[in-house]
Amino acid sequence: MSAASLPAGLVIPPDLAIAPPTQDILSNVTPKRGFVGYLRRYPMIGFGGGLLLVMLFVAIFAPFLGTKDPTALAPALRTREPGAEFWFGSDMLGRDVYSRVLYGARVSLLVGFSVAFFASAIGLTIGLISGFNRFADSIIMRVMDGMMSIPPILLAIALMALTRGSVQNVILAITIAEVPRVSRLVRGVVLSLREQPYVEAAVASGTRTPTIIFRHILPNTLAPLTVQATFICAAAMITEAILSFIGAGTPPTIPSWGNIMAEGRALWQVKPYIVFFPAIFLSITVLAVNLLGDGLRDSIDPRLATKL
């Protein structure tokens, strides 16, 4: 507080010591609100989401990013090292690895997003039914227990063995393998929400069951479900690559990261770049989704943030 701000008429004697002004500790803290503030508080959402958006951009605009036809054969130009002509090199059939990797982003993202969506939707339905109907619950949960005791990748492999390799079938197989976990999660949330006082109040005031489910229970399952969906998306992209890699996934005519790696496998000791470029893209994309999921989880439940 300086002398200038003193009330008029008050004169400080010249020999009087004045305490230095105390710092206003609250002045600098202006809470950032809105979207920007949200991203600053949870940087992982911004980082992961941003990275994912870049990948999405790459996937959508693959034809305009200096790519060639990803399936065009050029036997004379096979297994060229990465350079000016082939940025990521060319594979044993002379196809441009750069173009194939960029187009491969389409398959991975499509499978990841589709599985996350369908598994969440189906799991949500099953979880709600099972959380509200004890008879259905006893049957559904036995079936889910059984399905969960088959390791998910193995289950997806077994399902793919039944069908022709196609992107739709890959999505279907991975979705089936992921549904039991989602159902369990939703069922758990529903069972705990049912005990909440506000649901009890709704029941007491005569709200009908469908209204309770759709207005009071469903909205509260969406937050944990969204977090789970991002992790499913990440797992689905890895599973898709694994299925394609072992030859039980996307047909070889479609460039997917798993397929490119499977084709590069025979030559990887001499031409490692054919395997490594799709591997790097796959890892970065999955990392982006996982970071997004971690960030979302922290923002939904800040108590977990310091722990998990």
Next chain:
Amino acid sequence: MWAYIVRRVLATIPVMAVVALFVFSLLYLAPGDPAAVIAGDQATPDDVERIRASLGLDRPYLVRFGAWVWDILRGDLGTSIFTNLPVSHMIAQRIEPTLSLMIVTLILAVSIAVPMGVVAAWKQGTTIDRLVMAFAVLGFSVPVFVVGYVLAYIFALELDWLPVQGYTPFSQGFFPWMENLILPSVALGGVYIALIARITRATMLEVLSQDYIRTARAKGAGQRSILFLHALKNAAVPIVTIIGIGIALLIGGAVVTESVFAIPGLGRLTVDAILRRDYPVIQGVVLLFSFVYVLVNLVIDLLYTLFDPRIRY
């Protein structure tokens, strides 16, 4: 106590029944007609019909399921369409490499991940903690075959310390066996380590905030004894549970790891069977892996009293 064990063991029966029904339906729904395959190109429709009847394939679904379960209980997993060998025989031939890989990975992962999680919880918020957590996220994100290729490239091709691929049976000595298993185990263990380290850290943070830890500190117990005697013991149940559940990751990952490192185990058998559409083999392997998985988790459930004497049934 005994009543609980009996109840818990009985509870696995419906689970295994669902698995069996699912796996059986796989063969039932599989495209292709085994009778026509066995009869060959020259067979008349009558021949095919006779073979179908002799194989029992003309019976209804549930009757066939019952017969199939009965066969399995006697140890008969059917016959491979491709090699014409009994599936149980083929599995027995391939089980050693897979079992070796999984056991080595399990030991490696647990002995790395648990201390990692403990230290991260102890040093919460420091650089060490951040590094462990960053590793955990990476472990979840980098697929097992990517880790496999990177490791093989660095340690086998560039540095030439370890063999690139292959498998040496245990009977030929511990070191040749181990040499071939190090890279695959590290690759396969990545996700598993990440999972266990994360859960260990979370559980330890929970436990370390308890009153008895403060009491232990107050009475002058050393840091190491607090962490590993007082805290880890009380964190054991969730950690052991996640080790059991995570075995599903090992099983799924083994299929891929064996392909990358050319290990002639059950994973390779599965991949080969898929490429040849050899359904009885696929069926047998899926059934075996699921059974082992259920069994391991059953044993872990039953061992809870050992890790935590407070648990009484």
